[in-house]
Amino acid sequence: MSQDCIFCKIIAGDIPATLLYQDDDIIAFNDISPQAPTHILVIPQKHITGPAALTEADQALMGKLVEKGTELAAEVGLDDGYRLVMNNGEKAGQTVFHLHLHVLGGRVMTWPPG
Ligand code: 5GP
Ligand code: ZN
Secondary structure, eight states: OOTTOHHHHHHHTSSOOOEEEEOSSEEEEEOSSOSSSEEEEEEESSOOOSGGGOOGGGHHHHHHHHHHHHHHHHHTTOTTOEEEEOOOSGGGTOOSOSOOEEEEESSOOOSSOO
16 A cells, blocks of 8 residues: 555545445446546556556466456446457656546547547
């Protein structure tokens, strides 16, 4: 756990969140400021600062994050499309430095992203 990390505090139960899934490796919860009708965050229990900090040892964990993201998307009925996003670094819009996968859906998405 990282002391100043808001997502580590959610994992510890110190900050409330609407949990959608939890196991020993990952948790999923609703984003507090949804950018689409469905906006889920899937994060590792382990504090990893972002995609660039992943190592070879995290490959299975990363696969699990994506698989669970797609499972949750199907569960909430996003059959006609959704977006999986990981921001890496401030310039890309990363604001929380604990790795997270955004699952966004329920509206038409545009490309390129802003
Ligand atoms: P980033 O900008 O780093 O890719 O995404 C961070 C996300 O975390 C944002 O979409 C933001 O709304 C969400 N977020 C920040 N603080 C909290 C919080 O305390 N609770 C929840 N559920 N989401 C949060
Ligand atoms: Zn953390």
